[in-house]
Amino acid sequence: MKYFVAHIILQIVLHYCVAIDYDGWLDIKIEHSLNCNTETFCSRGNISLKSIRSGTPVVDQILFTKHHIEEIKELASIDGFYSIRTLCSSPDNKEMEFLSSLKAKAFLDSGLSDVINVWVLPNGAVMAVNFQVDNSSQALSLSNNKIHSKFYLRYVEQAPVPDTASYIQKLEREREAREKGEVKDNRSFLAKYWMYIVPVAIFVMISGATNPEPAAQAAR
Amino acid sequence: MGKLSFSLKPNFLGLLKFLNSFNWFIVFFSLVNLSVCIYEDQIGKFDWRQSYVGRIKFAQFDTVSTAKKIIVATEENVLAALNLKTGQVVWRHVFESASTGNIELLHVAEKVVTVSGSNPYLVRGWDSATGVLLWEWSLTLQNNDQAEFSEWFVENSALVHMLPVFGSHIEVSMYNLMTGQNRGSTSKLPALWTNEGCVLSAPYYTCLSGNPGSHLLISMDLTSNAVQLISKPLSQLITNEYDSSLRSLDGNSIVPGFILGDKKISMIKNNEFDFLSVELMDPSASVAIVDSSNGLIILQIWSDDEKGFFITGHSLATGKEVAEIRRPASGLSIPSPEISAVTCGTSRDVQPCRLLVTAQDDASHLLHQNGRVVWTREEALASVVAAEFVDLPVSDLDAAIESEFDQKEGSVWAAFSRRLQQQWQQLRTFLASLQAGEQRDHSQPLVRDYFNLHKMIVILTDVGKIFGIDNLTGEIVWRRYERGVDASRAVFYTRRHASLLTVVAAHEETGNGLIISFNPIDGSLAGERRMQLDTRLLQCTLLNKPDQEKLHALVLLDSEENVQVLPRSAAVHVDNTFMYVADKSTAKIQGYALRYDGKEVVAQKTWSLNLAGGGAGFGPDGDSGAHRIVGVWPKPSAERAHSPGRVLGDRSVLYKHNNPNLVLVLTEARDLHHKESWVVAMCVDAVSGAVVTSQVQRRARALPLAVHSDNFLAYVYYSEKHRRPEIATLELYEGQERWLEAGAAFSSFASNNKMALVSRAAYVLPALPAAAALTRTERALAARHVLLALTTGAIVEVPWAYLEPRRPVTPTPEQREEGLIPYAPELPLPAEAVINYNQTLHRITNIYTAPSGLESTSLVLAAGLDLFYTRVAPSKTFDLLKDDFDYYLIAIVLSALIVATYSTKYFASRKLLKMAWK
Structure with missing residues (x-):
């Protein structure tokens, strides 16, 4: 199969090089x-x-x-x-x-x-x-x-035409991938969702830091 | 806290990395946002539209319905109703632009009836109030060869079709107006006396016939059952019968009549010629007979080159002049006027006569009987040939400042005293402007504004009328009609910034070069004024080096390959000037090098290409297999390229091939072996004649639509294989390394036999475009968008990022980072990208763009049947505050803050003082 594709590509390249009939x-x-x-x-x-x-x-x-x-x-x-x-x-x-x-x-x-x-x-x-x-x-x-x-x-080179074939192929591939199901994601909970946790943590931290510390004021 | 942030640090970096990897996602969203639409309340704020109908062919007052209108049918195949008071279009129907839309008859009674097309004909009835189509039936003539001589009229609610076969007979058929039923089949009336010079004044058909010297004036009633001929020897009527001719009356005259020999007016009454006692006042006068409260009136209008425009009216019964209808010579200039329609109040209501007059310059005027102009429509603007955005001159104040900084010489003291003088002058002009401002604040002076958004649009139309239009309001500032101009291939040249514009056109009759120079701000002739050359012109260009007076010389190459330079004194500056001439039909392109040899400028032919590809040129049948040039697109002059390369995802640079002399040539040919047509695109260096790149589309037809700028170009063609329009795009690159050193000047002759790397792609267009243009900004920093005017009447803004030929089918992470959109074969034309929102524009032929002083903003004018002006911001208005920016809130907040700062300062110091006392 691979060789067959390579052959086709070679033919296309040859045709492209000598685009003359x-x-x-x-x-x-x-x-x-x-x-x-x-x-x-x-x-x-x-x-x-x-x-x-x-x-x-x-x-x-x-x-x-x-x-x-x-x-x-x-x-x-x-x-x-x-x-x-x-x-x-x-x-x-x-x-x-x-x-x-x-x-x-x-x-x-x-x-x-x-x-x-x-x-x-x-x-x-x-x-x-x-x-x-x-x-x-x-x-x-x-x-x-x-x-x-x-x-x-x-x-004078042959101009390209709108490349519908490869686009459809790409869509097909994507559809197939979707049908096969997503790749099993076996990362840990933290590894998967850290991007949601971190902002929350930062927010909590910042709000904690900006809060006045009543104890310290009382000491003064 | 310090510890915590330290432990979080790697995660921060992780977040940044994550965002980085999702860069392409951000890019994608930003592109989605690129669809620049306007808000509802912004409609008409930056844009205007003017609707035109074209030169009026038939017109009739609609006096039946309550809202008074004029129904017009035009040369542009438009049927429209115009408001009688304002001249605005009430409703409008645009027919096909080919002969199938040709309007042959307009009849206005209770309903509006039109006959349009050219065998088969369509008879349609329209509601005059709303313009709704009421009925339609078609009619096919058997005799196709003679069909073009057909004449139509309506009599007693029957449509009469008359087809003369000259020198033989006349075929007359009558049809029911509403249904098309043939009332009494076609009757053939023998008429050996007919010829091409006959006129129809319904229902009579009148001819001058017979041998020279014994001419007969013959007329026949076409609708009567019995054939009745009226004839009279011509010698009894006029003395010199050799220059006699027949002309019909204008303006839907209510009685049949004609004008004989540009001298005598005749009516046909009771089957007899009735020559009127009133003679034609001027050989070119347009005559109409109209019913009024004073009985029938003969109206005549004409124009005199020196004296101006005249109207006279004579009573038919008495032959006396009607006192009210009179316009003696005056300043009003209406070249070669013609009465299109006329109406006078009948019987009791003493309404004055009103005339719709169409002039040679395609303008239509509604005139009062005393010659007062009620309104004017400049229908010449329905066929724009060329347009140019002209910068307004700077105000006196700015000019004074500029001139001050121009003077470099002189000592410090001289400069200081000059500064003081200038300051005093500025103060004086400022005070003067304050005083004057109160009196004339409604009429803005035409000076440049801060962002250079206010410009003058100079438009050249097909009839040779030139207009100056204010781009902000759309108001016509000045107009100038030039007779005898063949404007079809005219070009504008800006000779001197904001003060001299030159039109190079051809003379209508001789085809020789014609040069008109004028001031674009007020339309007055300047410079060479109107200059008639005695040779045909091949090509012309501007010298890019101005002389001492900042005037760019015009270089003209005539058909004998002689060169003229205007003004002559600039001939010494001609050096390194190159020209090319492309012949569309033979597909030959020739290049010339111009040099001053000490006496005069000589043109040497340096290169020639034969793009016809070996055929003998297009034959009369257009099918000999040779190529013909569809169009030639050079780069816009005085264009900037903002960067020499593109940064790729791996941080390397792909350098652009920026050849300023590059010209795109599109040719089309029919291949006789395969029975298919080809489109060949060639990028030619116009100085050396070298072909930079080329490509061929098979089974395609070329459309004259292309854009070319910087290092990219795109052209639209029609794919016959898939039966759809497609757009081919190309980008030229030098590669990862520069061919020349940075900053080195490009030379077309210093070639180093490297071929430019070309990336190509093609996209499917979901709609058929009619015009294409690129947005232009001052420094080319903003993104480039392609404006496509579609046949549906919309102008769509397509970002170049979508047309880019480097769009990959499956993008690699690097390509994603670069911001390339994944390839999709069809180009999206979303409704949000329509810049003219719901204002449909008919038959757009050209889009003109110009930069403004704001880098984000490009000015756009679309011309076709309508004129539409707007401004677009391809990279959004990054240098402008939003339209609804709250200045008051900001000002209040700022001032409140300042007040608060100072008051707290005061209170703080008081408190400190108090504390110190404690």
């Missing part, structure tokens, strides 16, 4: 606004997933050249934004466009490392692609001009 490929084209000659955006790389459910990405990004670095330094000097456009393609949708920006200065300071969060609905539709500067680890050196990206595929 659809599987398919996902292709994310990354474009940025650096060192693009005439156009506003040019390619930075590509992320492709064979399966949304497994969530393992193949990340392929360009190396930053000297021009890139110069341009991003220029942006950083005016505290500007480094903008990234992503185009997501899946079997159902073609080239959904998302835009995200990083503070150029922060991106440079972190050694060109960023975090990519992709939010996916249970039906596999992409709702958001965010880029954030990764400053959790120590700053990486800029030497190899490589972009360090961490990719996370995040699922």
Whole structure:
């Protein structure tokens, strides 16, 4: 029985983790606004997933050249934004466009490392692609001009529903406990009812203490 | 004694321990006490209610019954009786707000008859004195397509239904008014000459027909047995027939007639057009023909932009002007008036004429024949768009003190002399106020009171009328009508504390931005005054940094992504300003960063999300499977969070995730695979565009109801699976350790890829809410309560402790100690928690809350068909004495004690002296 419950819980947990009832490929084209000659955006790389459910990405990004670095330094000097456009393609949708920006200065300071969060609905539709500067680890050196990206595929979680089942179970349990009868209380009388006796005792004591002692007055 | 107490000591500790273990019990009882109700004698002390009916569509004087009334039917689908003397609502019936409640006909004779709905129609009879429903029968038309063109009238206690099929024929049916029996089935009258421009002046149906240049004026009696046409070539009547149009008479005119070409008034008498010698005084004039002691009178009212409001009356028989009925130009301003109903005393009793006039600003006035206003009803208040609580200015005395402490520079002597000057000034103003107080003690000056409970409620209504209402009395202090305002998406901004408020709206015709700035205390235009922009606006915000004159600049983003700053001089202050724009139908959200580049402010698009989830947007059928945004809820501006964390049962702290830029976005979509709709809630950082958390409800429909504050949010949705409304609640936490140092400023860009811990729960709501709001207090120390306005007409106050997602099913002792209530799936909505007690409020659309100067008290205004104002104390009035506090007793006891102390002192010293002599 125990194992059975554990199994069910495991299944629920698994279901919760992969709260997705659809599987398919996902292709994310990354474009940025650096060192693009005439156009506003040019390619930075590509992320492709064979399966949304497994969530393992193949990340392929360009190396930053000297021009890139110069341009991003220029942006950083005016505290500007480094903008990234992503185009997501899946079997159902073609080239959904998302835009995200990083503070150029922060991106440079972190050694060109960023975090990519992709939010996916249970039906596999992409709702958001965010880029954030990764400053959790120590700053990486800029030497190899490589972009360090961490990719996370995040699922929009199934919201909880009013938990009537466990509440009813709890009520059942309580009812059963009541039917079985109270646990035999074999403490002593004093142990059981001391909380009633003590206040009475205190009251008696206090009223005794405040009473004038006629004998003492008579002596004076 | 010492020994005894020593031996009792452990037991004392035991008692304390026992009490401690029963802590949760105490907490539970204190929660039970949270239901804050008022006593019977407090009714109306802190609250007021104003009942409205909406813009009047039909009105008729009820002169039959003894208590004189006006029966009105309105655009808001309300049938009501108004007291003739005061304008108060005597009785009121609120029908369905959809087209099923649409009132098509109001007929007042001995009984009130209404036709309402839209195929099927309901014919109902009401008792005019009490408003009790007397009879009801329904009527379904076969011809559903044409049903919207139906016209109704009552003739000889028969209900006549007329359905024109333009260019073909007219179907006329007659029914018994009480039973619905079809008297003589439907008759089809051939009428090739009908078109959309025809008017009904019962029982005649009149049209302008024919080819251009040879127009004919044709009229037909619909009720006569034989088809009789009256026709006349138009060229004989007016010279320029191209701009001719037909308009019916207003105010339930007793003889059939119409107005031709905004110029000529005609009656139909003995099957002939009878053009009157009296011409229309003004092209926009509203005309009614009414019976009076002097015979039939033609009444005309109109308004001139410069000269004001006019009334004239002409005798029908002689064409001469009636001397008594005359209101020459005056200060009275009634924009585009229309006669809704009119009555004049007939035959012997020489009662003057009374007119019920409805103006363009939805106000209804009952006018005397000489133009005196008996009463006015501001029916615009039945559709409130936005409301704002505005602090009143401090009194001159307080202002002087404040300004004194503001001046920091100067030597000690300068400060001292200033102090002396101020003191002299204060004395003078005090004396002046004493003198003046005797003369005008009934009209309180509008200055801030000690607890800042007295405020001005500024309300913007759908027609573009702005009101200033005193929150203590509910009295309208000022009103201002702005023409051509599309207020549907208007927003209020407090530009300068207590002296400048700005409405950003759109122009009705062009859709371009329209800015109205005014003083919220007296309603006079100020600042930019009325400013018409030449572009459409996407978004606007206030700069949080004020300039030297304490004015917050308005930043406007137009549809071409250009930025305007008002006033222009404030453009240099634009820095670190971010905006977001959400498109409801395409579910796209875009974020902009605004920066001043030395010349002008530029907006750079920094992020965009596509919450539609891949669909091509909602098609015309609304079923393409893409998400649409139901609503966006940011945190209230200038909100305080009183603590950064929660203390748990084991004395550790659970830190809140307090992102001030967090925005809750609710979207809804239909999933085409499963044939079910989804509700997706997303918490988006509006500055960086990062998604903080999200969740999806399946088989649910979204309702535009949510609250969002501090680190918690809640939204209501309708579960299609269980067919009931439910409320989902979320709380965001950082965990046991802080992400940032204490006191460090939060930045949306300095992310550290940690995800906030989210606790979620859902509860069943036993009633359907129509509006939701959170109570607000000055420092957010008091508990937060959610106010839910139910469709039943009650506003229920639910403590957040009940909505808390961390409520455990079986609480551990630690959780009990923390004060968490054990989980129950259904949210209790007890009757004691209804803040409007037995005053039912119809169709509440919005609840507005504002903090007062008292930490315990939050001010609440509920708007819908009615206005209801009250104040609530979520943590009870811990900083206030009770209402029935006995000041006299305390004063008497205190003074008696003081007297007793001094007298005993005196007697004691005497006694000591005497003893010393012994």
